[in-house]
Amino acid sequence: MPAAEHFIGLMSGTSLDGVDGVIARFPEAGGIEVIAHQHQPFPAELRAELLALNSSGADELRRAALAGNALARSYAALIERLRAEAPQADIRAIGAHGQTVRHQPGSGDGIGFTCQLLNGALLAELSCIDVVCDLRSRDVAAGGQGAPLVPAFHQAVFAQPERAVAVLNIGGISNVSLLGESVSGFDCGPGNCLMDHWVQRHLGHQFDADGAWARQGQVLPELLQTLLGEPFFSQAPPRSTGRDLFNPAWLQARLERHAAASAVDVQATLLALTAHGIAGSLQQQGWSHGELLVCGGGAFNGALLDALQALLPGMQLMSSGLRGLPPMQVEAAAFAWLAERFIRRLPGNLPAVTGAAGTRLLGALYPA
Numbered sequence: 623m624p625a626a627e628h629f630i631g632l633m634s635g636t637s638l639d640g641v642d643g644v645i646a647r648f649p650e651a652g653g654i655e656v657i658a659h660q661h662q663p664f665p666a667e668l669r670a671e672l673l674a675l676n677s678s679g680a681d682e683l684r685r686a687a688l689a690g691n692a693l694a695r696s697y698a699a700l701i702e703r704l705r706a707e708a709p710q711a712d713i714r715a716i717g718a719h720g721q722t723v724r725h726q727p728g729s730g731d732g733i734g735f736t737c738q739l740l741n742g743a744l745l746a747e748l749s750c751i752d753v754v755c756d757l758r759s760r761d762v763a764a765g766g767q768g769a770p771l772v773p774a775f776h777q778a779v780f781a782q783p784e785r786a787v788a789v790l791n792i793g794g795i796s797n798v799s800l801l802g803e804s805v806s807g808f809d810c811g812p813g814n815c816l817m818d819h820w821v822q823r824h825l826g827h828q829f830d831a832d833g834a835w836a837r838q839g840q841v842l843p844e845l846l847q848t849l850l851g852e853p854f855f856s857q858a859p860p861r862s863t864g865r866d867l868f869n870p871a872w873l874q875a876r877l878e879r880h881a882a883a884s885a886v887d888v889q890a891t892l893l894a895l896t897a898h899g900i901a902g903s904l905q906q907q908g909w910s911h912g913e914l915l916v917c918g919g920g921a922f923n924g925a926l927l928d929a930l931q932a933l934l935p936g937m938q939l940m941s942s943g944l945r946g947l948p949p950m951q952v953e954a955a956a957f958a959w960l961a962e963r964f965i966r967r968l969p970g971n972l973p974a975v976t977g978a979a980g981t982r983l984l985g986a987l988y989p990a
């Protein structure tokens with residue numbers, strides 16, 4: 623493959639804030655070169671519909687299909703902006719995540735399913751570029767969790783010889799990759815999703831900028847213990863989660879026993895929950911030293927980073943940007959990398975992470 627070939631990576635995650643995209647190239651010598659990055663917020667109506675589609679509702683098959691079309695249009699609009707930013711780039715393929723609305727690997731018949739909405743055919747039609755999507759299902763079919771997929775990419779771009787590095791993504795859900803002699807990775811629990819829900823409900827803000835509101839509250843130790851009592855937190859990897867578990871109904875059920883709690887104290891406690899979920903996951907793996915590279919929108923939540931640093935005193939928290947990839951580019955870049963893996967017919971999963979029966983070629987192709 624000529625070294626000049628570029629890949630587009632598109633990721634719209636569990637925060638439902640919009641889609642991030644990059645144009646990237648993977649030099650033969652290793653690493654990544656990102657030549658364009660854009661974010662496209664979802665229109666309010668699409669965001670509300672995607673949130674609603676995370677739970678069962680009337681006429682959901684039709685609504686899911688139409689949301690898949692709307693996502694393809696939103697992705698296509700972002701691609702136009704990316705291509706305007708880097709008109710010289712020769713794009714080989716797009717790696718498009720789609721929107722997770724259900725994630726239940728291993729459920730039901732034992733294989734279960736993961737569902738990322740996106741009309742890949744429409745995206746190929748609109749972009750005239752090969753589209754690789756549905757990147758999780760094959761790992762699930764092989765008995766895996768289908769997530770997290772980023773550890774293999776983190777290893778490719780962030781691993782350092784003779785030095786252990788951990789990479790933490792704080793999106794709607796949080797997940798960590800441990801890059802040492804071997805690579806492991808797993809979901810930690812909620813990232814921003816519960817904090818976002820709570821601040822939207824009480825202040826009408828989309829998120830708690832810098833964790834400023836949470837800083838005004840007091841952590842409620844009993845509520846925190848109740849929340850941390852969720853069995854997910856003590857489950858050994860492989861493990862992944864999503865809004866199927868950590869959603870407003872989950873929170874509401876646990877708040878019933880703490881009816882006197884003030885809204886600001888609940889926000890402080892939700893921030894502590896995210897921090898404890900992450901720190902506890904690392905401690906469960908005996909991981910307590912070295913660099914912790916933080917990416918995802920939570921990297922901009924100063925109060926959360928302070929809480930994490932206090933729980934992980936031996937670790938050196940720093941933005942992923944200091945190691946070459948700014949926080950909001952990492953996940954999109956991972957999907958560009960997965961597209962490249964698919965095009966080169968190389969496996970994208972790490973069975974040690976997802977629990978799949980073996981390495982697999984991830985994705986489905988909609989040719990241009």
Ligand SMILES: Nc1ncnc2c1ncn2[C@@H]1O[C@H](COP(=O)(O)OP(=O)(O)OP(=O)(O)O)[C@@H](O)[C@H]1O
Binds near residue numbers: 639830920
């Ligand atoms: N300045 C900020 N202060 C605090 N939080 C912020 C800030 N900027 C972004 N965030 C948080 O980051 C979230 C978006 O993060 P991101 O785009 O990484 O999530 P995602 O990719 O949708 O989720 P996931 O990684 O779970 O798929 C916002 O919803 C918000 O909670």
Ligand SMILES: CC(=O)N[C@H]1[C@@H]2OC[C@@H](O2)[C@@H](O)[C@@H]1O[C@H](C)C(=O)O
Binds near residue numbers: 635722772794863
């Ligand atoms: C099912 C699903 O969409 N999972 C996401 C989500 O968002 C963060 C965390 O939960 C992670 O497991 C995963 O995304 C990243 C990109 C991954 O697969 O590594």
